Amino acid sequence: MSLQKQSGSSATLAPYYDRTLTHFIQQATETFPAILVTGPRQVGKTTILKKCSEPNRIFVSLDNPKIRRLAQSDPDLFFQTFHPPMLIDEIQYAPELFPYIKMIADAKIYASTIFDKETSPGIISGRNGLFWMTGSQQFHLMKNVTESLAGRVAIFNLQGLSQAEKLRQQSIPFSPDDMSQPKSMLDSMQIYEMIIRGSFPALFSQKETNTEAFYSSYLQTYLERDVRELINVSNLRDFVKFMEVVAARTGQLLNYSDIAKDTGISLNTAKSWLSILEASGIIYFLRPYFNNLTSRATKTPKMYFLDTGLCCHISGWNSAETLEKSAMSGAMLETYAISEIIKSFWHNGRRAPIFFYRDKGKKEIDVIIETNGQLHPIEIKKTATPTLRDAGNFSAIDDSNVGKGAILCLAKEKMPLTRDINIVPICGM
Numbered sequence: 362m363s364l365q366k367q368s369g370s371s372a373t374l375a376p377y378y379d380r381t382l383t384h385f386i387q388q389a390t391e392t393f394p395a396i397l398v399t400g401p402r403q404v405g406k407t408t409i410l411k412k413c414s415e416p417n418r419i420f421v422s423l424d425n426p427k428i429r430r431l432a433q434s435d436p437d438l439f440f441q442t443f444h445p446p447m448l449i450d451e452i453q454y455a456p457e458l459f460p461y462i463k464m465i466a467d468a469k470i471y472a473s474t475i476f477d478k479e480t481s482p483g484i485i486s487g488r489n490g491l492f493w494m495t496g497s498q499q500f501h502l503m504k505n506v507t508e509s510l511a512g513r514v515a516i517f518n519l520q521g522l523s524q525a526e527k528l529r530q531q532s533i534p535f536s537p538d539d540m541s542q543p544k545s546m547l548d549s550m551q552i553y554e555m556i557i558r559g560s561f562p563a564l565f566s567q568k569e570t571n572t573e574a575f576y577s578s579y580l581q582t583y584l585e586r587d588v589r590e591l592i593n594v595s596n597l598r599d600f601v602k603f604m605e606v607v608a609a610r611t612g613q614l615l616n617y618s619d620i621a622k623d624t625g626i627s628l629n630t631a632k633s634w635l636s637i638l639e640a641s642g643i644i645y646f647l648r649p650y651f652n653n654l655t656s657r658a659t660k661t662p663k664m665y666f667l668d669t670g671l672c673c674h675i676s677g678w679n680s681a682e683t684l685e686k687s688a689m690s691g692a693m694l695e696t697y698a699i700s701e702i703i704k705s706f707w708h709n710g711r712r713a714p715i716f717f718y719r720d721k722g723k724k725e726i727d728v729i730i731e732t733n734g735q736l737h738p739i740e741i742k743k744t745a746t747p748t749l750r751d752a753g754n755f756s757a758i759d760d761s762n763v764g765k766g767a768i769l770c771l772a773k774e775k776m777p778l779t780r781d782i783n784i785v786p787i788c789g790m
Contacts, residue, residue: 521560543789559670735764
C-alpha cells in the first residue's frame, strides 16, 4: 500500500494557479473535525488540499484498489493502518468509513488510545482538522455525509479555474453593486477563446496543451469510471449521444420529454441520467424564482453546463471564431457567465443564491441574485453597448426588495446605465 506525507511547500514543475477557496479551507480546518471538497474530476480538489497541507498529514487515495478494499471491508483496521491527520482522496468509494470518522471526531479518548501521541500530536490537543476528504460523485456521497457527519464537516464545492483565478486576480462573490474596474481588458474573441478552452487546471499548466485530446480523454474517463459505477449502461455510446443532446440545450428550460425523444430513451431514463450529470458536477439546474407575488412564474428549472470547454467539445465546437458567429454563441456566452457567477460564490465558501425568472407571459430575467434580503436582477447580453431596453423585464419582479440590477455584456468598463442598473463587463467578473 502506498503511503505518503504531503508538504504544502513542495515545488511543482507546472505553474500553479492560486485558488480562492484555499483561505476558506484553512479557516474551516481550525473549526471543524472534517473537511470535504467536492466537485468533478480533475478540477484540482486534491491539489488544493495538498497545497494547504502541513508536513505530517498522510495522503491516502481510495483510487488504489488495495486501499479501497481495506476501507470497505475493515474500516477499523484501515484507521489502525492510516492515522489522522489525513487526506482521504475519493471518499465516495468507501462510505463505510463515515461512522468511524464520526466516532473519532466525537471521542477524544478513542483517538488517544489508538494513535501515537508523538506521531499524531494534533489529535490529542484538539479534534479539528483531523480529516480532509475529496469526492467527485455526489450521488450517494452527500446523503452519507449529512447523515453521519452533520455538524462535524465543512463542505466546499470546487469547480475549474474561475476567470479571476486564470487571470491571477482576486475573486469575490459577484455583485452588481461592485463598480471596481476590470484589471484585464478582454475583447469578445478572447472571451470566446476562454469559453472554448474551459476551466480545467490541466489546460493552463502548459501553453501547448491539446484541448481536443484533453476533453476526449476526460470524457472517456468520466464514462468508464463514474457513469459505469453509478448506472447500468449497456452501451456507453447511448450515454454519449445523451450528453450531446443535453449540451445542445445548455441555457434552456429543462424538458425531459424532448431530451428523451431526441436520445431515444425512456422518460425515466432521461431523468436518471440527468441526475447523474448533476451529481457529477457536470451540469447545474438553475432554479426559478417565485413567491406569492410572482405566482405566474414558471417552476421549471434551466439547465447549464458548468464547464463551457467540455460543453463545446461535446457539441463539436473547437474554434472560437466559428462559435462566436454561430447560433449557439448567445447560449454559450450565457452559460459562461452563469458558471462564473456560481464559481464566484462557491470558491468563496458560500452557496450560490441565484435564480432566474420567467412568467407565463414569457417575460424572462436571466439571473436573480438574492443577498441581504434584496433581489438583484441581471441580464446577460452579447453586446458591447447595452441599452435600457435590454433591462426591460426587470420590472416583472413585483417585489419591494429589488436592489441594484446589472447587464452583463461585452463592454470594456463598468458604468451606470441608470440609477438602479449598472453595465458590467463579463471580463470584469
